[in-house]
Amino acid sequence: MAPTKKNPSKTDPYKSLKEEAWEANIEIPRRNLAIYTWGNVSAFDPDKGVFAIKPSGVAYDQLTPESMVLVDLEGQVVGGKLNPSSDTETHRVLYRNFSGIRGITHTHSPYAVAWAQARRSVPVYGTTHADHCAAEIPCTVIMDAQAVKNNYELETGNLIVAMFQKKKIDPLHSPMALVAGHGPFTWGKSAAQSVYHGAVLEEICKMAQLTLAIDPRAAALPEYIIRKHWERKHGPAAYYGQKK
């Protein structure tokens, strides 16, 4: 009998993707973005067309890289023993429509949820917001009964995509959205960056709410200051931070 070469089961091509998803998921409780299991993160590999996502209903401290579930862009589970997050279809719709994103985070962080429940987009009140997003953080319309009946989680993704298309928002420039009556979805160039944006969004929503508590008629930041802050961090001549 010919000697076998390498045991294929030992070389998991999704090892790093699952580790990336796991690390990002355990960042959710560290940043106080969700209690219990109220949040999920996925990491996407566009070359393989597969994302790794949190298993449904498993506490963060019970998660391991191996427990992450692999799903393809057709919605088929292609790896893992557990059921994927109930929000998997929302993640799938966003990966299919927002090219260039490689990680998605969904939480129920309270300030972001409060704005979503009030069904309000978050105006750019200050430079903290402008540093990360050069426009208001958009909030969807409330989902209609038919869409809920059809496929709730998939239609949640469709609501976000339709809003970005209608308002002509570039998802790479505005990596955050609120789903009316529900909560925040954020994304990024990696799973870790999507969690970072989830934490940033929570702070922005908190600051906006405090601003309105002091002055309910507070004005949005002038466009020229918004531009300045966005450009110095993300523009072609960005100078924020250290040179690579």
Ligand SMILES: [Zn+2]
């Ligand atoms: Zn949710």
